[in-house]
Amino acid sequence: xxxxxxxxxxxxxxxxxxxxxxxxxxxxxxxxxxxxxxxxxxxxxxxxxxxxxxxxxxxxxxxxxxxxxxxxxxxxxxxxxxxxxxxxxxxxxxxxxxxxxxxxxxxxxxxxxxxxxxxxxxxxxxxxxxxxxxxxxxxxxxxxxxxxxxxxxxxxxxxxxxxxxxxxxxxxxxxxxxxxxxxxxxxxxxxxxxxxxxxxxxxxxxxxxxxxxxxxxxxxxxxxxxxxxxxxxxxxxxxxxxxxxxxxxxxxxxxxxxxxxxxxxxxxxxxxxxxxxxxxxxxxxxxxxxxxxxxxxxxxxxxxxxxxxxxxxxxxxxxxxxxxxxxxxxxxxxxxxxxxxxxxxxxxxxxxxxxxxxxxxxxxxxxxxxxxxxxxxxxxxxxxxxxxxxxxxxxxxxxxxxxxxxxxxxxxxxxxxxxxxxxxxxxxxxxxxxxxxxxxxxxxxxxxxxxxxxxxxxxxxxxxxx
Amino acid sequence: xxxxxxxxxxxxxxxxxxxxxxxxxxxxxxxxxxxxxxxxxxxxxxxxxxxxxxxxxxxxxxxxxxxxxxxxxxxxxxxxxxxxxxxxxxxxxxxxxxxxxxxxxxxxxxxxxxxxxxxxxxxxxxxxxxxxxxxxxxxxxxxxxxxxxxxxxxxxxxxxxxxxxxxxxxxxxxxxxxxxxxxxxxxxxxxxxxxxxxxxxxxxxxxxxxxxxxxxxxxxxxxxxxxxxxxxxxxxxxxxxxxxxxxxxxxxxxxxxxxxxxxxxxxxxxxxxxxxxxxxxxxxxxxxxxxxxxxxxxxxxxxxxxxxxxxxxxxxxxxxxxxxxxxxxxxxxxxxxxxxxxxxxxxxxxxxxxxxxxxxxxxxxxxxxxxxxxxxxxxxxxxxxxxxxxxxxxxxxxxxxxxxxxxxxxxxxxxxxxxxxxxxxxxxxxxxxxxxxxxxxxxxxxxxxxxxxxxxxxxxxxxxxx
Numbered sequence: 034x035x036x037x038x039x040x041x042x043x044x045x046x047x048x049x050x051x052x053x054x055x056x057x058x059x060x061x062x063x064x065x066x067x068x069x070x071x072x073x074x075x076x077x078x079x080x081x082x083x084x085x086x087x088x089x090x091x092x093x094x095x096x097x098x099x100x101x102x103x104x105x106x107x108x109x110x111x112x113x114x115x116x117x118x119x120x121x122x123x124x125x126x127x128x129x130x131x132x133x134x135x136x137x138x139x140x141x142x143x144x145x146x147x148x149x150x151x152x153x154x155x156x157x158x159x160x161x162x163x164x165x166x167x168x169x170x171x172x173x174x175x176x177x178x179x180x181x182x183x184x185x186x187x188x189x190x191x192x193x194x195x196x197x198x199x200x201x202x203x204x205x206x207x208x209x210x211x212x213x214x215x216x217x218x219x220x221x222x223x224x225x226x227x228x229x230x231x232x233x234x235x236x237x238x239x240x241x242x243x244x245x246x247x248x249x250x251x252x253x254x255x256x257x258x259x260x261x262x263x264x265x266x267x268x269x270x271x272x273x274x275x276x277x278x279x280x281x282x283x284x285x286x287x288x289x290x291x292x293x294x295x296x297x298x299x300x301x302x303x304x305x306x307x308x309x310x311x312x313x314x315x316x317x318x319x320x321x322x323x324x325x326x327x328x329x330x331x332x333x334x335x336x337x338x339x340x341x342x343x344x345x346x347x348x349x350x351x352x353x354x355x356x357x358x359x360x361x362x363x364x365x366x367x368x369x370x371x372x373x374x375x376x377x378x379x380x381x382x383x384x385x386x387x388x389x390x391x392x393x394x395x396x397x398x399x400x401x402x403x404x405x406x407x408x409x410x411x412x413x414x415x416x417x418x419x420x421x422x423x424x425x426x427x428x429x430x431x432x433x434x435x436x437x438x439x440x441x442x443x444x445x446x447x448x449x450x451x452x453x454x455x456x457x458x459x460x461x462x463x464x465x466x467x468x469x470x471x472x473x474x475x476x477x478x479x480x481x482x483x484x485x486x487x488x489x490x491x492x493x494x495x496x497x498x499x
Numbered sequence: 500x501x502x503x504x505x506x507x508x509x510x511x512x513x514x515x516x517x518x519x520x521x522x523x524x525x526x527x528x529x530x531x532x533x534x535x536x537x538x539x540x541x542x543x544x545x546x547x548x549x550x551x552x553x554x555x556x557x558x559x560x561x562x563x564x565x566x567x568x569x570x571x572x573x574x575x576x577x578x579x580x581x582x583x584x585x586x587x588x589x590x591x592x593x594x595x596x597x598x599x600x601x602x603x604x605x606x607x608x609x610x611x612x613x614x615x616x617x618x619x620x621x622x623x624x625x626x627x628x629x630x631x632x633x634x635x636x637x638x639x640x641x642x643x644x645x646x647x648x649x650x651x652x653x654x655x656x657x658x659x660x661x662x663x664x665x666x667x668x669x670x671x672x673x674x675x676x677x678x679x680x681x682x683x684x685x686x687x688x689x690x691x692x693x694x695x696x697x698x699x700x701x702x703x704x705x706x707x708x709x710x711x712x713x714x715x716x717x718x719x720x721x722x723x724x725x726x727x728x729x730x731x732x733x734x735x736x737x738x739x740x741x742x743x744x745x746x747x748x749x750x751x752x753x754x755x756x757x758x759x760x761x762x763x764x765x766x767x768x769x770x771x772x773x774x775x776x777x778x779x780x781x782x783x784x785x786x787x788x789x790x791x792x793x794x795x796x797x798x799x800x801x802x803x804x805x806x807x808x809x810x811x812x813x814x815x816x817x818x819x820x821x822x823x824x825x826x827x828x829x830x831x832x833x834x835x836x837x838x839x840x841x842x843x844x845x846x847x848x849x850x851x852x853x854x855x856x857x858x859x860x861x862x863x864x865x866x867x868x869x870x871x872x873x874x875x876x877x878x879x880x881x882x883x884x885x886x887x888x889x890x891x892x893x894x895x896x897x898x899x900x901x902x903x904x905x906x907x908x909x910x911x912x913x914x915x916x917x918x919x920x921x922x923x924x925x926x927x928x929x930x931x932x933x934x935x936x937x938x939x940x941x942x943x944x945x946x947x948x949x950x951x952x953x954x955x956x957x958x959x960x961x962x963x964x965x
Binding site for chain 1: 659700702704706711712713714716717718719720721722723724725726727729730732733734736737738740744776779780781782783784785786787788793796797800802804805806807808809810811812813815816817818819820821822823825826827828830832855857858864866902903904905933
């Protein structure tokens with residue numbers, strides 16, 4: 034007899050204290066991946082997680098070493114060759130907790146206030162990974178885990194996913210067994226309505242600098258004569274856009290697989306107005322190419338953003354210099370269909386062409402971090418998830434989201450495993466991920482647990498449509 | 500019988516030790532004007548200098564309070580109503596000595612090495628003011644000071660000269676007596692050849708920022724939708740120049756009094772090639788408006804430079820944000836004939852016009868620091884200085900320099916005193932003014948002393964040509 038949502042909920046309620054205790058332990062590790070000062074904590078966290086999976090789920094667990102030294106956890110059960118296989122991707126590393134003084138409680142000592150659990154990683158992605166683990170544990174306890182599960186939990190999503198990317202080719206044989214990739218590293222728009230993320234953009238970036246002056250020069254002695262790296266850089270950067278803010282890098286809009294009319298119609302259901310956007314962002318949605326639809330710009334078109342600028346004097350008052358150097362940090366979100374590698378190469382060569390030959394051009398930090406992904410509207414997994422989310426959210430239809438953001442490794446995971454993605458997350462804007470006082474609503478955690486347990490059970494019993 | 504150069508030299512040689520001792524005392528005061536931490540040292544320095552002038556020159560000395568609290572020294576002798584009057588302008592404040600660890604000896608303990616005296620202010624402007632004082636002392640001792648002298652020595656040239664500028668109207672009656680303004684705050688191109696600075700540009704500047712976002716935004720979630728302050732700022736800044744780097748601010752080239760053919764021909768005598776320039780600056784002289792002559796760009800045309808840029812992330816690697824804000828520091832050198840105040844107003848209104856209305860524009864630190872000045876080629880004082888410099892430099896003809904730089908208060912001093920300027924300095928590029936290990940060649944100091952003593956003696960005996 035199939036498990037009811039009520040039964041899973043009952044499990045959550047009865048085991049609440051144990052869940053919180055285990056979850057708090059998971060959150061106590063300072064598994065900050067970007068800072069090597071936390072290297073040992075990262076390893077301790079991985080070890081604890083492996084132990085947890087081994088003991089509670091009785092999975093076979095391996096620590097896959099990576100080139101970056103940040104280990105990847107691979108865990109599997111043995112259900113049967115003839116059973117379906119679900120690949121779950123998550124990460125146990127977190128963003129730095131700085132600035133510490135803005136936290137109301139210790140970021141690595143979980144605290145529950147107003148129905149939310151506060152800690153770094155509470156949502157992103159320890160929280161969302163933990164409800165998945167608890168959902169699987171529930172199924173194991175019930176003897177209801179009737180499919181093969183591959184857990185791939187990395188320790189460096191917050192700092193580039195280089196290790197997992199490099200490890201993927203060796204994992205290909207293992208991953209190819211998967212019939213579906215489940216990712217719970219996304220969110221929904223409101224606590225009243227679930228969401229399925231139907232697309233992600235890819236990402237790439239670089240740092241460009243212009244220099245060559247011997248030092249900062251006196252702007253009176255040299256002004257009008259010495260080439261000014263700051264002036265030349267702003268001219269170079271401005272020349273990357275036309276007057277409508279359309280990116281002028283040749284080929285920048287090639288290979289885009291545009292959304293179908295149906296997809297665009299679904300995206301437009303997002304309950305967001307210019308006024309609401311201004312409340313969220315502080316400014317009206319006037320970025321991106323003029324005249325293009327809000328949803329196209331937000332989810333389906335590539336971007337070229339300046340993420341940082343630096344040159345010369347930045348203190349109070351005036352300092353009359355011609356700065357020795359000027360640099361900018363640029364990054365692109367690439368559209369589904371595009372190659373992030375190709376886009377960054379095109380940007381790099383355009384910059385090289387446009388830079389003045391009398392200054393020194395340096396291009397560094399060139400990174401192509403993954404391509405865009407898109408789920409099919411007619412996927413049976415999406416259909417199933419929609420039905421289930423409706424039940425979990427008391428009858429409210431879920432929304433479909435095409436995210437402008439990226440989870441770099443997802444596209445490569447889909448390619449390596451030759452499978453489709455299903456991205457269902459329970460995060461909310463108010464969770465403050467990456468910011469001080471990150472938290473996760475325990476109600477959303479509960480929904481995540483119920484959704485995952487039921488989805489996996491149903492997945493196991495479905496006919497293979499692949 | 501007129502004093503010979505030899506006799507002044509003899510005085511220098513015989514009093515060398517006393518001169519160095521007094522000069523070293525003057526250099527020991529940490530009279531850093533920009534940092535209030537040094538306020539007491541600045542006052543001690545002013546007091547010592549007043550005492551020195553009183554005791555050694557027997558001048559009447561007053562401390563003129565200023566709105567900035569950085570006192571201005573006014574000193575005068577009483578030679579006679581019918582005598583000519585020379586106004587000397589200098590400053591006793593210095594730049595900060597940072598970075599201290601780059602100094603080979605304590606910046607506030609004078610040390611002589613290889614014929615140079617090392618200390619902060621050794622040249623700029625304690626050194627050049629001190630040879631003037633010693634020259635006057637010599638004339639007083641010889642009973643040969645036959646003109647009225649007005650010394651105006653400020654304590655804030657290195658941080659904006661606001662106090663002296665505001666004090667000028669009240670000093671007008673005193674200053675109007677002057678027949679000539681002597682300034683020794685400039686340099687020459689080589690130790691083999693003297694120089695007269697025939698012109699200075701004016702100066703003005705501002706800080707512009709674009710912001711309005713609630714915080715740094717996620718470049719995936721908001722990219723393509725949120726307006727990017729860094730992109731908008733580089734577009735705004737780039738739009739201030741045409742493709743030839745001619746400044747597009749309306750009226751930016753109005754009111755310029757171009758150099759005469761003779762002046763330009765003199766300016767072109769400066770022994771500087773593109774190759775030499777590249778050695779000095781690190782890059783070839785490709786700044787300023789394309790197609791315009793090097794010397795015009797260097798000395799006679801206004802500039803609009805970006806002195807600083809800042810926005811978003813400036814650390815290593817990539818941070819995928821849309822920065823909350825972006826700002827730039829801009830300054831102009833204005834041409835002779837132009838009003839710095841008018842130019843900065845035009846720049847400000849152009850920026851206001853061009854800024855996008857969906858971001859918050861802030862313009863701060865608006866400063867108009869003085870207009871350009873130019874000395875007349877046919878001035879008898881210039882002619883006299885030329886002859887004298889030739890003698891001081893063993894027969895080498897002096898060069899005439901139209902500086903691209905500014906000494907902000909000079910134009911206003913000329914206007915207030917209704918007099919012409921004579922700018923003769925003995926500084927050299929290797930003095931490292933404003934930098935660590937500032938020094939002044941004692942040979943240049945000696946020449947400065949000889950030149951000043953003889954020039955003042957001759958000035959006193961000339962017929963009034965004004």
